[in-house]
């Protein structure tokens with residue numbers, strides 16, 4: 001079972017910027033043409049120049065049409081009125097399997113006390129929380145720092161956290177957060193291929209190896225590249241650095257499945 005734990009679809013073809021085809025049909029065609037069995041798609045309660053908001057009901061409808069291949073995560077903005085209620089309703093109404101938080105686009109740090117009730121609700125519902133941790137534009141970088149996730153974990157130690165993009169330029173901070181908090185897992189999209197072939201490749205891989213395959217989750221950030229091409233590239237980098245076929249089974253699916261309720265890894 002191969003799971004791509006970080007993909008995006010949008011009802012508008014240019015919903016993720018005019019360089020990408022964001023349509024569901026494109027994702028489904030890529031899934032059919034690849035070894036990937038399931039894709040995680042995220043709602044995004046955000047308001048930024050490069051991507052349009054992705055609603056929970058849209059993600060829910062996609063998953064309802066393709067229950068064997070799509071796994072949906074809900075999104076709410078932590079500063080909207082009653083976000084915990086909105087999140088719980090999205091989970092119950094659409095069968096969504098997790099919560100996506102986006103400090104970089106939402107402009108709310110992971111350790112903001114207004115985020116903790118959302119993580120607490122996710123834990124109560126037995127669902128993981130994916131938190132963007134890339135460090136990029138457009139909000140203040142201080143709000144995006146991976147170390148902020150440690151603050152959230154200290155407030156809600158029972159939360160199961162996925163740090164998307166493994167911390168980007170701050171991958172060593174992300175390693176420290178994951179060492180300090182056993183419920184933190186790293187999703188490696190963008191960062192793995194970004195550092196490949198740079199002076200930081202070995203250092204990034206050092207961080208991944210410190211944690212081991214049961215703390216690592218494969219994702220591609222599709223539609224940035226064709227789905228199979230991302231898988232081939234990522235698998236080659238991981239193998240080059242000594243991850244075994246058994247390790248890859250965890251990274252490419254079992255680790256993510258172990259975070260879902262009622263799934264057997």
Ligand SMILES: [Zn+2]
Pocket residue numbers: 006007008221
């Ligand atoms: Zn993404």
